[in-house]
Amino acid sequence: MSVLPRTLALYNNYIHGDDVLTTKLAVGSVNSGCSVYLRCMWFQYVLFWPLFHLQLAKTHGNIYTLWFGWTPVIILNGYQAVKDGMTTHPEDVSGRMVSPFFRALAKGKGIILASGHHWKQQRRFGITTLRSLGMGKKGLEYRVQEEASHLVEFFLNLKEQRDHSELDAVLGPSQLICYKDRRELPYTNAVVHEIQRFSNIVFVGMPRVCVRNTTLLGFPIKKGTIIMPNIASVLYDPEQWETPRQFNPGHFLDKEGKFVSREAFLPFSAGKWHRVCLGEHLARTELFIFFASLLRAFTFRLPEGVTKISTEPILGGTLQPHPYRLCAIPR
Numbered sequence: 030m031s032v033l034p035r036t037l038a039l040y041n042n043y044i045h046g047d048d049v050l051t052t053k054l055a056v057g058s059v060n061s062g063c064s065v066y067l068r069c070m071w072f073q074y075v076l077f078w079p080l081f082h083l084q085l086a087k088t089h090g091n092i093y094t095l096w097f098g099w100t101p102v103i104i105l106n107g108y109q110a111v112k113d114g115m116t117t118h119p120e121d122v123s124g125r126m127v128s129p130f131f132r133a134l135a136k137g138k139g140i141i142l143a144s145g146h147h148w149k150q151q152r153r154f155g156i157t158t159l160r161s162l163g164m165g166k167k168g169l170e171y172r173v174q175e176e177a178s179h180l181v182e183f184f185l186n187l188k189e190q191r192d193h194s195e196l197d198a199v200l201g202p203s204q205l206i207c208y209k210d211r212r213e214l215p216y217t218n219a220v221v222h223e224i225q226r227f228s229n230i231v232f233v234g235m236p237r238v239c240v241r242n243t244t245l246l247g248f249p250i251k252k253g254t255i256i257m258p259n260i261a262s263v264l265y266d267p268e269q270w271e272t273p274r275q276f277n278p279g280h281f282l283d284k285e286g287k288f289v290s291r292e293a294f295l296p297f298s299a300g301k302w303h304r305v306c307l308g309e310h311l312a313r314t315e316l317f318i319f320f321a322s323l324l325r326a327f328t329f330r331l332p333e334g335v336t337k338i339s340t341e342p343i344l345g346g347t348l349q350p351h352p353y354r355l356c357a358i359p360r
C-alpha cells in the first residue's frame with residue numbers, strides 16, 4: 030500500500046483499501062468517498078469510459094478524484110455538478126491540456142486518424158469518403174458525419190415511426206429544408222435531439238484545466254488540476270430525464286406535441302464563451318437539415334433478413350456506431 034501525495038486540500042484522507050472495482054482496477058477510497066486511485070495502465074480507456082464513471086458516481090458521489098499515477102483528475106457527474114462546475118467560475122476552468130495531439134494541432138500538422146472501419150461505413154452510408162483526417166476543420170466535420178450516421182441508425186430502430194408524415198404535411202414537395210423549418214416540425218426536431226442525447230458521440234467530455242486556484246462545487250481546487258465533465262452522466266441523469274436509458278423523443282415534446290428545450294441537453298458541454306464547442310450551431314443546423322432531407326427523399330429499410338442493428342457504441346476517438354447496411358428507397 031503506497032501513500033499518495035496530498036496535492037489537493039480537499040482530498041486529504043487516503044486510506045488505501047483493497048476494494049477491487051473490476052479485476053483490472055485497484056481502488057483506494059477515502060472516507061469522504063471522493064478519491065479513487067487507479068493502478069492500471071489502461072487509464073486512458075478508463076478515463077474516457079462514461080459507464081465506468083456512472084458506476085463510480087454511485088459510490089463516490091457527483092464529484093470525485095481519479096489519480097493517474099501522481100496526477101489527479103476531477104470528475105464531475107450529473108447535470109447539477111457539470112453545470113455548476115462549468116458555469117460558476119467559467120474562466121477559472123477554461124484551460125486545455127497541452128498534449129502532443131494539441132501541439133500538433135496548434136502547429137497545423139495533420140494527425141491521421143483514419144481507420145478502414147470508418148471509411149467503409151461512410152461509403153455505405155453514401156457520405157463523402159475522407160481518406161485521412163487532418164485534425165483541422167475536416168476532423169471536426171467528421172463529428173457531424175458520425176452523429177448523422179447515428180441518426181439513421183436510430184431512425185431504423187424506432188419501433189413507432191409515427192409522425193414522420195409531418196414532413197410531408199408541413200413542407201411542399203420541392204421545398205428546400207431550412208433550419209427555421211424545425212419550428213413547424215416539432216417531432217422531427219425532437220427525434221434529432223433525442224438521438225444526440227441517447228447516442229452522444231463525445232463520451233465523457235473534453236478535459237479542462239484550472240488556469241488559477243479556484244473552487245468547484247465549494248471545494249478548493251489548485252491551478253493546473255484537470256477537470257472532466259462527464260457529459261454522458263448529464264444526458265442519462267435519472268433526475269433530469271423521464272426514461273434516461275430508453276430512446277424517447279417525448280423527452281423534447283410537451284403534452285400538445287410542441288417542442289420543448291431541456292436544460293440537461295448538453296452534448297456540446299456547458300458554459301458561456303469559455304471553451305464551449307465552437308461548432309455547436311453549425312452542427313445543430315447541419316444535423317437537422319441532413320436528417321429531415323434524407324427522410325423526405327428516401328424510405329429507409331433494413332436489408333432482408335436483418336431485424337435490428339446494434340446501438341452499442343464502439344469506443345474510438347469518439348463513440349461510433351457499428352457498421353451497418355441499409356436500403357434507401359427513393360420516395
Ligand code: HEM
Pocket residue numbers: 125169170172173176230231234235236237260296297298299300303304305306307308309311312
Ligand atoms: C455533433 C457534433 C459535435 C459535438 C457533439 C461537439 C461537442 C463538443 C464538446 C463536448 C466540446 C468540449 C467543450 C467544452 O470543453 O466545454 C467541443 C469543443 C469544440 N468543438 Fe465541438 N462538437 C461537435 C461539432 C463541432 C463542429 C462541427 C465544430 C467546428 C466546425 C466544432 C468545433 C469545436 C471546437 C473548436 C472545440 C474546442 C473549443 C475550445 O477548446 O475552445 N465542434 N465540441
